[in-house]
Amino acid sequence: MEGDGPTGSAAIPEYLQMKNTLKKKLDSSNRNDPLHPMFVKMFEKTNTYLLEALACETLVISTILNPSFRLAIFEKHFPKEALDAKKRLVELFEERKNQMAEKIQQEKEREKDTALKEKETNEDDIYSFFSGPSNNSGQDEIEMYLGGVDRIIHGNKKDYMFSALNWWKVCFSLASSNE
Structure with missing residues (x-):
């Protein structure tokens, strides 16, 4: 997962893909296979890291916001986490919407204050001939x-x-x- 851009949204899908690949290798190999113990250990570690990634809100939200995955990846592979993830996404959206509304209101107030100050300045400015x-x-x-x-x-x-x-x-x- 190296590259030039943000990769947080690819962490969960990559761990999931790795887990599925290792599961197939485990199922296709027998216990006498010399690589079988390594596959078992890798499968366990990958599952541990996948659970850690699922516990990270940033990775979950970035995965949902990635148009390639959206909420569908959680609904298909992690149905228990899908409802909580959707709920948290809606909470974050509402929080951001409120922040933007406050910012717009503050900007309007700032513009109003600036206009009043400009008007006062223009009245005092002897070079403001077209006031x-x-x-x-x-x-x-x-x-x-x-x-x-x-x-x-x-x-x-x-x-x-x-x-x-x-x-x-x-x-x-x-x-x-x-x-």
């Missing part, structure tokens, strides 16, 4: 531009409804066509 419309912006386009109506703030989002660049392009093209 929003002035109180008495005029009716024609140049007065709207000079009045700061190039940006309207809806809640925490900025809506660029008036573009000075587009205004100048339109005015320039109109002036050019009149000449």
